[in-house]
Amino acid sequence: MMGKRRGSALMRAYLVLLFSFFYLPIVVLMAYSFNESKSRSNFTGFTFKWYESLFHNDMILSALGLSLALALISAVIATVVGTMAAIGISGMGRKSRLIINNVSYIPVVNPEIITGVSLMLLFVAWSGAAAWWNQNAPAFLRFFPEDVIGFPSLLIAHISFCLPYVIFNVAPKLRQMDVRLYEAALDLGCNHRQAFFKVVLPELAPAIFSAFLISLTYSIDDFIISYFTCGTLQTLPIAIYSMTRKKVSPEINALSTIMFLVILAIILISNLADSRRARYKAAKKEEV
């Protein structure tokens, strides 16, 4: 008993230290967003002016817009294509399933810098090939776009690294799903298409939605792959990067604070909803 109590005190101390390690930098970062002076070490007075100037910083605002648009479009496409693929793959034989799954793992385990570099080379090669074609092919066949580096290349890159996550989210749910649900739908008069849309899809909906959210966050957060495929465009992380390279302004602290609070709010709300649902369920169970 004695040992157990000592262990739990030790454990508490350790966890406190660990969490201070996690949060100290973030707290400092946030605190200095309210600092009057530009100094990163002296706190001279409280102000909101960095937040104000942040919202007048065109570079950041346009980067934010690009990041959001990119994230939304790529997440939608990745979710649709990935969900279709998960269903298709589940119907395949063991061997082809294994091959496809292994290829899907490549962008997950490969260092991001290599994914970024390889896509960059692809787009450069494409531009060269398209330029050559458009010079040499008959005029009516010169339809290949030469300049893909920019939004198209970013979009392709983001879809590519989101797709495997969609599949790895949806496929297990598909495997867990009771085949009898589908049969029950047929039994009650659905044809195959109706059974899919009325039963299978609603069953997969939570997994599909969380795949969509994951794609969204990965896309917004990605720096390395975007860095190699963006050309001259700036997504939000790239804008942040260029800010950290320049003479630093506390605007970046203000931006961090806002992003952190937004994420915190989203997580808290979704968790609250979760725990409320769980409590509701527990209460209902007792009632029965």
Next chain:
Amino acid sequence: MEHPVVVSLQDIVVDFDGEPVLTGLSLDIHDKEFVTFLGPSGCGKTTTLRVIGGFVQPKSGRVLFDGQDITNLPPYKRHVNTVFQKYALFPHLNVFENVAFGLRLKSRDEKAIRSQVLQMLEVVGLKGFERRRVTTLSGGQQQRVAIARGLVNRPRVLLLDEPLGALDLKLRKEMQLELKRLQQALEITFIYVTHDQEEALTMSDTVVVMNGGLIQQIGSPEDIYNEPTNAFVADFIGESNILNGVMHRDFLVEFAGREFTCVDKGFAPNQLVQVVVRPEDIQVVPAIQGQLTGVVRDVIFKGVHFEMHVEQGDFEWIIHSTRASQPGEMIGMCIGPDEIHIMPREE
């Protein structure tokens, strides 16, 4: 049977990956009957049900419904509905929407759907549960939703695949009676799959005993119990003492080292037979009065009766008796002519 045949299976053969499951099964099922497929797991009973439901395509053979060939008809075009093992309720829909699922596919008349669903929920005893999520229901309640979901479509035949398997004993007994009541009230053919022989005997008009992809015996519960056609049926339906014997002539059989009078006839003289005696049909008497004598090995209290294992020669008898003897005690056993069931011996 006074009712016409509704489902007819003709020479059904089913393989799974080359593994034979049904090997030429033929069966007629009559209208408004409660038919049970009974057998150990892997005997092909669920597969037979799924052939009728349209979820398994037979390799050869035909399925007739009201005399029409429906072998190649998909499940959603058949006038049958299924209550699945573990229910297969749609977790994203509430109780009402689960039951309304089939109706909504056919009709847009919201008022009619509503009244039919509510009526059916009342029939299965779930009035007031419409808005509940199916995941919050108990096993028995989920079972009722599954039954209501099938029955609300007014199928000619309801298929039930071990529907009570997940319930505890007490609830299972209640639901057995309720299912029987529903079937009689609605006058729908029920085809019921179970491995529980007691369940089969309690509920059915006709029991189909299956083993190894073949039908072993078809008959009323009484026939199946009292006149098993072979050792498998005798052994599967309740406990039995099965002994080898010789039929000397009509009404005279020899087993366990002596001759007994019986009520069977029509065997060849001295034909080798198997004799079935139910444990409750053996009378325990003082040793000197018994046709057979044996030594009690052990006695187990079973609630209503005692189960005794009695050694006689090289055979161990199972006897059910309301009075317990002592282990080690020498007892006598009497078997009346009516209690001896004779079957031709199998190779």
Next chain:
Amino acid sequence: MRRDTRLAYPYVVWMVIFIAVPLLIVAYFAFTDKTGQFTLDNLRQIGEYAPVFLRSLLLAARATVICLVLAFPAAWWLSRLRANHQRIMLMLVMLPMWMNFLLRTYAWMTLLENNGLLNRLFGAMHLFDLVNGVNAALNGLFGCSLPTGITYFPMINTSGAVVLGMVYNYLPYMILPLYTIMVKIDNSEIEAAQDLGANTRMILTRVLIPMSTPGISTGITMVFVPSVSTFIISRMLGGGGNMLVGDLIELQFLGNSYNYNLGSAMSLVLMVIVLLCMGVTNTSGGEDGIEGVV
């Protein structure tokens, strides 16, 4: 259920064009020169950069080991908490990951600078006076020539800062897989070991570590791979003197070195390193496989 395999075709085509083909292009560039002729010069040239590769491996390995040591007790204790406390704690572990990693690394820049917060804190604690005093005393007693005018500890732009950055950014990737495995270990399994006479150390080495092996190997891969290939952490916290493979590759593609062929060759070597790392963790973690053979 009818599952139309044709639904997967768009994905398969996509992955071939945008995952497989680009990697083949990397391989093509690695084995050709600027005119497109086959050559092994690029790979040979990498030899000149061996110190950088070595530094990357070393720093990443250091970060991985530190992460493992820090994460193991944390994950174990997390897995022993009450279920609702576990949820909160897990959220706290993951929350920093939701902050952009550039911002997290930037935060450490402000902390580690020579006139940064940590040095100011040490100053306020008179730590420098203490060190200077001790050094002066040592100099006087033993004739050493230790510095006595320290006004800050140099922390940023050191290899230690790079390792710190890696640990800070990737520690959750070690805690989470460990926790996922450990939460499945039942207390009764530990009690059974105790019952059979195992002391705390034996429980750790004979029960906990073997049972957590799958989590350990996943965690090692998840920390080592991004650490060995990073170029942001080294650039922001390491200054110019701690260049890693990632920086080198970046320089070939977007920096002033500008040599796709050499960059591709480096990428290829980096990929081989990563594959080797995963191979090693899988074999050491594949107890099941060995047991299956024996």
